Structures are given as structure tokens and as C-alpha cells.
Amino acid sequence: MLDKKNKILIIGLGLMGGSYARAFTEKGYFVGAIEKKESSLAYALEKGFIQEGQSEPKADLIGKYDILIFALYPHIFTEWVKQYQHLIPKGRLLTDVTGVKGAIAEDLQALLREDLEYIGAHPMAGREASGIENANTEMFRGANYIVTPTEKNTQEAIDTCIEIGKTLGFSTVSVLSPEKHDEMIGFLSQLTHCIAVSLMDCKDAEHLARYTGDSFRDLTRIAKINDEMWSELFLLNKKALLAQMDLFSEQFAKMRDAIAEDDQESLREMMRLSTERRTFFDKKTNR
Amino acid sequence: MLDKKNKILIIGLGLMGGSYARAFTEKGYFVGAIEKKESSLAYALEKGFIQEGQSEPKADLIGKYDILIFALYPHIFTEWVKQYQHLIPKGRLLTDVTGVKGAIAEDLQALLREDLEYIGAHPMAGREASGIENANTEMFRGANYIVTPTEKNTQEAIDTCIEIGKTLGFSTVSVLSPEKHDEMIGFLSQLTHCIAVSLMDCKDAEHLARYTGDSFRDLTRIAKINDEMWSELFLLNKKALLAQMDLFSEQFAKMRDAIAEDDQESLREMMRLSTERRTFFDKKTNR
Numbered sequence: 001m002l003d004k005k006n007k008i009l010i011i012g013l014g015l016m017g018g019s020y021a022r023a024f025t026e027k028g029y030f031v032g033a034i035e036k037k038e039s040s041l042a043y044a045l046e047k048g049f050i051q052e053g054q055s056e057p058k059a060d061l062i063g064k065y066d067i068l069i070f071a072l073y074p075h076i077f078t079e080w081v082k083q084y085q086h087l088i089p090k091g092r093l094l095t096d097v098t099g100v101k102g103a104i105a106e107d108l109q110a111l112l113r114e115d116l117e118y119i120g121a122h123p124m125a126g127r128e129a130s131g132i133e134n135a136n137t138e139m140f141r142g143a144n145y146i147v148t149p150t151e152k153n154t155q156e157a158i159d160t161c162i163e164i165g166k167t168l169g170f171s172t173v174s175v176l177s178p179e180k181h182d183e184m185i186g187f188l189s190q191l192t193h194c195i196a197v198s199l200m201d202c203k204d205a206e207h208l209a210r211y212t213g214d215s216f217r218d219l220t221r222i223a224k225i226n227d228e229m230w231s232e233l234f235l236l237n238k239k240a241l242l243a244q245m246d247l248f249s250e251q252f253a254k255m256r257d258a259i260a261e262d263d264q265e266s267l268r269e270m271m272r273l274s275t276e277r278r279t280f281f282d283k284k285t286n287r
Numbered sequence: 288m289l290d291k292k293n294k295i296l297i298i299g300l301g302l303m304g305g306s307y308a309r310a311f312t313e314k315g316y317f318v319g320a321i322e323k324k325e326s327s328l329a330y331a332l333e334k335g336f337i338q339e340g341q342s343e344p345k346a347d348l349i350g351k352y353d354i355l356i357f358a359l360y361p362h363i364f365t366e367w368v369k370q371y372q373h374l375i376p377k378g379r380l381l382t383d384v385t386g387v388k389g390a391i392a393e394d395l396q397a398l399l400r401e402d403l404e405y406i407g408a409h410p411m412a413g414r415e416a417s418g419i420e421n422a423n424t425e426m427f428r429g430a431n432y433i434v435t436p437t438e439k440n441t442q443e444a445i446d447t448c449i450e451i452g453k454t455l456g457f458s459t460v461s462v463l464s465p466e467k468h469d470e471m472i473g474f475l476s477q478l479t480h481c482i483a484v485s486l487m488d489c490k491d492a493e494h495l496a497r498y499t500g501d502s503f504r505d506l507t508r509i510a511k512i513n514d515e516m517w518s519e520l521f522l523l524n525k526k527a528l529l530a531q532m533d534l535f536s537e538q539f540a541k542m543r544d545a546i547a548e549d550d551q552e553s554l555r556e557m558m559r560l561s562t563e564r565r566t567f568f569d570k571k572t573n574r
Contacts, residue, residue: 124498172497176498184498187495187503188499188500188502189503191486192486194543195482195539197557197558198538198539198541198557199538200560200564201557201561201564202474202535203534209568209572210459210571211411211461211463211471211475212475212568215475215483215509216474216475216479218505219482221505222505223564224562224566225561227554227559227562230558231555232551234546234554235546245539245542245543248485248489249539249540251485252481252482252485255484259522259525259529260529262522267514267518267521267522268514268515270488271484271517272514273487274484274487274510274511274512275512277487277488277491278511281499284496284497285499
């Protein structure tokens with residue numbers, strides 16, 4: 001289980017790593033960091049988000065820590081483990097913040113030392129802005145945290161990871177298989193970003209602002225997107241995401257047909273269903 | 288031009304008609320109403336939104352008013368004019384709140400008496416909730432109001448209609464042709480509602496709430512929809528809406544192709560474009 005004596009090492013001080021560091025420090029944990037970018041490291045030290053930090057992975061620093069949390073781009077994360085896992089003492093717990101799980105779990109399990117344990121986790125929080133300068137712990141409130149164990153994980157690791165989510169301040173902590181997670185995230189998060197980007201790409205924005213209502217604003221808020229990170233996540237979750245995109249296209253085509261055929265009753269039926277489901281969703285999320 | 292001596296008659300006290308009545312009364316205008324539903328009429332009188340009201344159109348009431356604002360469903364609006372326009376003294380100005388313009392303008396111009404003038408207007412504000420009980424003038428702040436004159440309109444009517452938008456408290460008042468309006472609204476408002484409804488209809492909401500982030504919540508807020516009104520508006524704007532739906536489908540398919548082909552560079556390019564446009568959009572709308 002998680003304990004205040006556990007020292008926590010954050011690898012990667014971007015928006016998420018920075019926010020994690022800040023949250024753990026506020027809760028009284030000893031937090032260190034490894035971050036290539038000297039300015040981010042300096043910022044975290046100056047703001048008191050971390051107690052210590054280095055720009056290169058070294059055994060003496062890493063050796064002090066009980067839990068290693070990776071807040072890196074997926075391909076950098078697996079590369080890091082491949083290159084530096086020999087610096088980690090045996091028995092330590094590794095976890096992450098990566099937005100896809102199946103592909104990562106497979107890769108990591110294939111290369112991770114037998115005496116280390118990795119357990120996946122996905123904090124479903126974010127901001128349009130990136131970088132440690134935007135780090136904040138507010139975004140965890142009301143948000144969901146998903147732990148994605150495989151059959152290789154111990155119950156102790158699962159429990160610790162659940163505690164991490166709660167300690168960070170997430171409102172809901174769930175446990176899902178990596179496959180279920182990827183399907184869920186493909187639908188709820190990746191598909192919605194695909195839609196927002198596609199919609200924003202349809203037309204030049206020059207003249208839209210003057211005539212817009214809230215709808216377009218709401219639907220394109222997430223079209224402001226970190227292209228490097230999201231394109232990587234999309235491709236890592238390709239199979240699940242394509243299935244969700246096709247599911248949406250099918251519904252959208254059904255609506256198009258109803259309009260083309262002046263089939264008002266089918267249109268209304270689709271709208272009544274969406275209204276009913278969204279009303280139910282509101283109740284469930286207390287919004 | 289609009290003047291406080293102008294008496295204003297609202298026909299239809301739903302969410303929009305009720306909010307209009309409330310706003311004009313707050314600004315010191317004499318406001319009356321015609322509304323079939325006795326309970327809505329009683330509510331408006333009790334709350335002081337109107338000075339007087341009747342449930343049936345009668346010459347003595349209508350005769351008092353200078354400006355008639357129709358806040359009815361589109362097909363009821365044209366029916367009303369057909370049936371009751373003989374009760375309106377000559378020279379009076381008619382305007383509306385209908386969300387499509389081309390179809391309405393055509394219909395009305397074909398049937399309206401020569402000595403009356405109709406000028407279209409579209410208040411781009413709304414709520415998920417309907418009915419006069421939800422009437423509020425807050426929703427006009429920060430919102431857009433579009434006047435849609437045809438070549439049949441006088442400059443005086445255009446000016447009066449612009450003043451109506453300003454008096455109600457809309458932040459931006461624009462003038463557009465009915466055709467341009469319908470294209471713009473097809474894209475900004477109707478297409479976004481088609482997307483939200485389709486997305487919400489994809490899956491049972493039962494298990495979604497637990498895992499959702501803000502994205503899905505934002506993209507489906509407007510999936511709670513008045514099916515009677517919106518299905519009618521969609522079909523009245525069929526041609527423009529289908530064109531906008533196809534434009535979106537094209538972009539969405541382009542993104543799907545990029546993912547299917549592991550074409551990260553194309554994906555990133557689409558994301559960079561959406562990020563740039565949305566950033567520009569934010570600046571223009573000061574959000």
C-alpha cells in the first residue's frame with residue numbers, strides 16, 4: 001500500500017508529471033524528478049514541486065525511490081526502460097500516465113526485468129495547454145483515474161496504484177483491463193478528438209467567430225491539441241480507435257439518410273435517444 | 288428605428304419568446320403576448336414579463352402593437368400568418384426568431400400581404416431546457432444576433448431589426464443574406480447538433496460516465512435536444528445541412544485514412560491546422 005514513507009520519482013516534468021509532482025508534494029510525500037529539460041527542472045525546484053532532480057538517469061538518485069512514475073511520451077517511455085532499467089533496484093514499482101494501455105503493456109512486459117513490476121494507469125485529466133508551467137492539481141478534481149492491471153500484476157501493486165489515484169485527488173478510481181480501457185478511451189477520448197479536429201479543419205475560421213453559438217465552441221475546444229502526443233496515441237490504439245470511428249460514422253450516416261429522405265420520425269427517434277442517454281449521463285456524473 | 292413608444296407583441300411564449308418578453312419589459316417597453324397555452328400566459332403575467340396577453344389572436348389586441356415578433360415553430364409561424372394576417376393593421380413590422388431563413392423567407396413572401404413587412408432575424412442563443420419557466424436574458428450576453436434581409440426589405444426595417452438585437456442585449460449583431468445565413472448555421476449549429484446526437488447514440492450510456500473525461504461531456508452537451516423543433520429545422524435547411532455534413536465526413540474520412548495507414552505526418556498536419564484555427568477562433572471570440 002501507499003505510505004508517506006514511500007519516496008516518489010517522477011520521470012518527465014511536463015503538464016502531467018509536473019501536476020503529479022505538485023500534488024504528491026502538497027500531500028507531504030518526498031518527490032524527486034528526472035527531466036531532460038533543465039528549465040523545467042529549475043521551475044519545479046523553484047516552485048517547490050520537487051525536493052531534488054537530475055537531468056540524466058543515475059543509479060544513486062533512482063536508488064532512493066520506491067515508486068517510479070513515468071510521465072513521458074509512449075515511445076520515449078519504453079525506450080527509457082530499455083536503456084536505463086539496470087539502474088533500478090529490484091522490487092521497485094513502475095507506473096505511468098500513458099493514454100493507451102494495450103500496446104504499452106505488451107511492449108513493456110516483453111522487455112522489463114523479472115524483478116521489477118509495472119502497472120499501467122491512466123489519469124483522465126488534461127488541459128489544452130502543455131508544459132510544467134501549466135501544472136495544477138485542480139484538474140484531478142472531478143476526474144477519473146483508471147488502473148489497468150494484467151495477469152502479471154500483484155494485488156499489492158494494484159492496491160498501491162489505486163491509492164496513487166486517490167492521493168492525487170481523482171474523484172473516481174476504476175480498474176479495467178488494458179483492452180477494455182483502450183476501447184473505452186478510443187470512444188470517449190480519442191474519437192472525440194478526431195471529431196473536433198475534423199470539424200475545425202472543415203473551414204477557414206476567419207468569418208466563423210462572428211456567427212457562432214456555444215455549440216461550435218464546445219465541440220472544437222479540444223481541437224487545440226498536442227499533435228506529437230495525440231498522433232502517437234492514436235496510432236498506438238489504431239485498432240480500437242478505427243472501430244470507434246466506424247461506429248460513429250455509421251450513426252452519422254444514418255442521420256444523413258434520414259435528412260436526405262425527409263424522414264422526420266427517424267430523426268426525432270435519434271434525438272429522443274440521445275436526449276434520454278445524455279440526461280442519464282448527467283445524472284450519473286452529477287452535472 | 289426602434290423607439291420606447293413602439294409596442295411589442297410576442298407571439299409564442301416558449302423559452303425564446305419568454306426571454307424576449309422579459310428583456311423588452313426590463314428595458315421599459317410595453318410588451319403584450321399571444322400564447323395558446325394558458326399556463327405560459329399566466330406565468331408571464333405573474334412574473335411581469337408582459338403587460339397583457341390573450342390565448343387567441345384578436346384584432347383589438349393585435350391592433351395596438353407596432354412590432355410583431357413570432358417565436359413559434361417554423362411551420363406554425365407560416366400557418367399563423369396565413370390564417371390571421373387579416374387581423375394586422377397595414378404597415379406593421381413582422382419579425383421572428385426562426386433558426387432557418389431561406390425556406391421561411393420564400394414561404395412568407397409568397398403569402399404575406401403587400402402592406403405588411405417581414406424581416407427575418409435569428410437569435411443565436413438557447414438552452415438545453417425549453418419553456419417559459421427557463422426564460423432568461425443572460426443567454427443573450429456574449430451571443431450573436433443575425434438579421435437576414437431580402438431585396439424586398441426596406442432600410443428602415445433592417446435598422447429596426449438591428450436595434451431589436453441590440454436592445455435585447457446581444458453582443459454582436461450582423462446582417463447576412465438568408466442563403467449565407469443558412470449555410471453558416473448549417474455548419475456552426477446544425478452540423479454540430481448532428482454530430483452530438485450521433486455520438487451520444489453510439490453506445491449505451493450506462494458504463495460511460497465512470498470513465499469519461501471532459502471531452503465527451505463537451506461534445507454531447509447539445510445531444511439533449513428538442514426533437515420536434517430541431518428535426519423541423521434540419522429538414523427546412525436540408526440542402527445546406529447535407530452539404531455541411533458531407534464536408535465534415537470528408538475531413539473525418541481523411542483522418543481515418545491517415546490512422547489506418549499509420550501516416551503520422553498527415554495526422555499531425557491536420558492537428559496543427561485545427562490547433563492554429565481554434566487558437567485564432569479563441570482570439571476572435573475573446574475566450
